[in-house]
Amino acid sequence: MSEGEQLQSPPPPELSPTVEELESRFPQAVTGGWEQDGVLRLEVAAQGLLDLCRELRDAPEYAFDFLADLTACELDGLKIVYLLFSIPHSRFAWLHLAVDGERPAAPTLSEIWPGANWFEREVYDLFGVRFEGHPDLRRIMLPDQWESHPLRRSVPLEPLVYPPAGGMEVGQRDSLLPSEPGGEP
Amino acid sequence: MSDLMTAGSGLQQTVVNMGPQHPSTHGVLRLIVTLEGEVIADVKPDIGYLHRSVEKIGENRLYQQFIPYTDRCDYVGGSGNTQAYVLAVEKLAGIEVPERAQFIRVMLAELNRLTSHLVWLSAFGVDMGATTVFLYGMREREPIMDLMEMVTGARLTYSWFRIGGCPLDLPAGFDARCREALRHLPGRLDEMDVLFTGNPVLQVRCQQVGILPPELGVALGASGPTLRGSGVPYDVRRAIPYEIYPKLDFAVAAQPTCDVMGRYLVRIEEMRQSIRIVEQCLDLIPPGPVMTKLPRAFKPPAGEAFAQVESPRGHFGVYLASDGSNRPRRVRLRAPSFANLQAVPYISKGWKLADLVAIVGSLDIVLGEVDR
Numbered sequence: 001m002s003e004g005e006q007l008q009s010p011p012p013p014e015l016s017p018t019v020e021e022l023e024s025r026f027p028q029a030v031t032g033g034w035e036q037d038g039v040l041r042l043e044v045a046a047q048g049l050l051d052l053c054r055e056l057r058d059a060p061e062y063a064f065d066f067l068a069d070l071t072a073c074e075l076d077g078l079k080i081v082y083l084l085f086s087i088p089h090s091r092f093a094w095l096h097l098a099v100d101g102e103r104p105a106a107p108t109l110s111e112i113w114p115g116a117n118w119f120e121r122e123v124y125d126l127f128g129v130r131f132e133g134h135p136d137l138r139r140i141m142l143p144d145q146w147e148s149h150p151l152r153r154s155v156p157l158e159p160l161v162y163p164p165a166g167g168m169e170v171g172q173r174d175s176l177l178p179s180e181p182g183g184e185p
Numbered sequence: 186m187s188d189l190m191t192a193g194s195g196l197q198q199t200v201v202n203m204g205p206q207h208p209s210t211h212g213v214l215r216l217i218v219t220l221e222g223e224v225i226a227d228v229k230p231d232i233g234y235l236h237r238s239v240e241k242i243g244e245n246r247l248y249q250q251f252i253p254y255t256d257r258c259d260y261v262g263g264s265g266n267t268q269a270y271v272l273a274v275e276k277l278a279g280i281e282v283p284e285r286a287q288f289i290r291v292m293l294a295e296l297n298r299l300t301s302h303l304v305w306l307s308a309f310g311v312d313m314g315a316t317t318v319f320l321y322g323m324r325e326r327e328p329i330m331d332l333m334e335m336v337t338g339a340r341l342t343y344s345w346f347r348i349g350g351c352p353l354d355l356p357a358g359f360d361a362r363c364r365e366a367l368r369h370l371p372g373r374l375d376e377m378d379v380l381f382t383g384n385p386v387l388q389v390r391c392q393q394v395g396i397l398p399p400e401l402g403v404a405l406g407a408s409g410p411t412l413r414g415s416g417v418p419y420d421v422r423r424a425i426p427y428e429i430y431p432k433l434d435f436a437v438a439a440q441p442t443c444d445v446m447g448r449y450l451v452r453i454e455e456m457r458q459s460i461r462i463v464e465q466c467l468d469l470i471p472p473g474p475v476m477t478k479l480p481r482a483f484k485p486p487a488g489e490a491f492a493q494v495e496s497p498r499g500h501f502g503v504y505l506a507s508d509g510s511n512r513p514r515r516v517r518l519r520a521p522s523f524a525n526l527q528a529v530p531y532i533s534k535g536w537k538l539a540d541l542v543a544i545v546g547s548l549d550i551v552l553g554e555v556d557r
Contacts, residue, residue, distance in 0.1 A: 115406030
């Protein structure tokens with residue numbers, strides 16, 4: 001490939017009966033999608049998402065039992081990206097859920113795939129997305145006292161002033177320890 | 186579940202902190218263990234001590250510049266990380282990799298799997314108190330690391346694969362040295378089997394301990410030997426083949442017992458299969474170029490792509506989003522140890538504190554990829 005030659009973009013994906021069927025059965029949750037190379041890509045919305053995901057996990061023709069990844073991406077607006085894999089059928093479902101940029105929120109999938117628990121905590125920690133119904137929504141990578149959500153575009157890539165280390169003050173309790181029986185010491 | 190479960194026995198609960206500096210937690214992992222007597226009532230892993238914001242850094246690096254960062258995630262089995270990243274970039278940009286380069290990448294990734302599993306075996310032995318196997322494992326690793334140094338210049342974090350293939354061809358004499366290095370390994374693995382696997386102390390500490398039911402493993406997103414030790418034969422190299430794996434003949438190692446011993450035996454068998462794979466690669470590798478030339482100012486088209494490999498720890502995935510510029514908009518590294526570690530609270534309740542060491546060791550986590 002010589003310098004300056006444009007890299008070809010992939011050909012447009014073909015229409016898919018699977019996407020049409022899911023759109024008709026879950027009209028609020030599925031707003032669009034396509035299928036290509038064994039990947040079922042769906043644009044989804046929060047309303048009815050849990051029912052859609054339960055169907056994707058339990059229906060034998062889908063059987064997306066493995067949550068391969070749950071993350072977020074801020075490309076044109078913030079979105080949650082779910083990558084589901086079906087171990088019986090060896091195929092992927094790729095769900096994209098657009099969320100609000102100012103107060104991002106999404107329903108939790110941790111009741112459907114327990115593995116979503118930590119993935120959602122990571123997205124909350126680094127992007128600030130609140131997962132409604134999550135059993136234990138708190139930061140996972142950064143210290144509890146950290147104030148920003150670093151992977152958002154609004155947080156600069158190379159800070160001019162490094163923030164404080166987020167350490168604990170003297171006398172401050174670790175949030176993970178249970179309180180002493182019989183009250184505070 | 187252990188019949189030593191004493192929840193509700195009326196014993197006072199004690200909270201014990203394990204880590205982040207601890208010889209048996211395999212890195213900077215903090216486990217907050219709630220005990221009733223010596224029996225575990227709950228474990229809360231606390232991670233983030235090795236968080237280096239690699240994903241944020243990736244947004245400010247050229248695609249080629251990010252390659253060394255990929256090795257440092259799972260720093261024991263770095264080739265898998267780099268391979269997943271370059272596969273994702275190649276998918277994003279529609280780049281075809283020459284066949285010879287694919288063979289070389291698979292060979293180096295499998296050699297890295299061998300070194301990674303040998304490190305795991307050594308560390309697992311030391312955690313159990315079997316210190317002899319530690320140096321046996323490290324000794325077997327040395328010829329393989331010399332091979333990697335011969336090809337890449339480095340012993341552990343290679344940063345050697347490139348977008349489009351490999352930077353250099355294999356050096357002269359690699360074939361002979363590789364066969365020589367692997368010739369003794371099966372016999373040495375048998376020796377370690379006798380010394381360690383057959384040891385009655387190990388068997389009592391590992392059999393029926395830390396049971397991970399297969400449905401729970403799949404639902405938690407566990408992968409690799411952690412899941413295959415529960416009888417689920419999910420191996421990315423077989424399920425979602427990449428590079429030249431469809432041309433290779435190897436068995437997917439799985440054990441039905443769901444316990445620590447099952448995960449242990451899966452890794453031993455995987456080592457034997459990796460030796461088979463490398464020998465097949467040496468036999469089948471074709472001549473040809475090792476790199477597809479890219480434009481100097483490499484700008485993939487706007488879009489998203491994902492790729493995954495079977496790293497020594499499991500399903501390692503990379504998701505990239507590009508806005509058409511020379512830097513990625515998003516680099517996401519899906520680490521298998523992150524998902525595997527989630528299983529610890531589920532599988533250690535009812536066991537003793539000493540069993541927790543065996544259980545965490547059997548998951549083979551590397552904190553570099555858990556925290557990134």
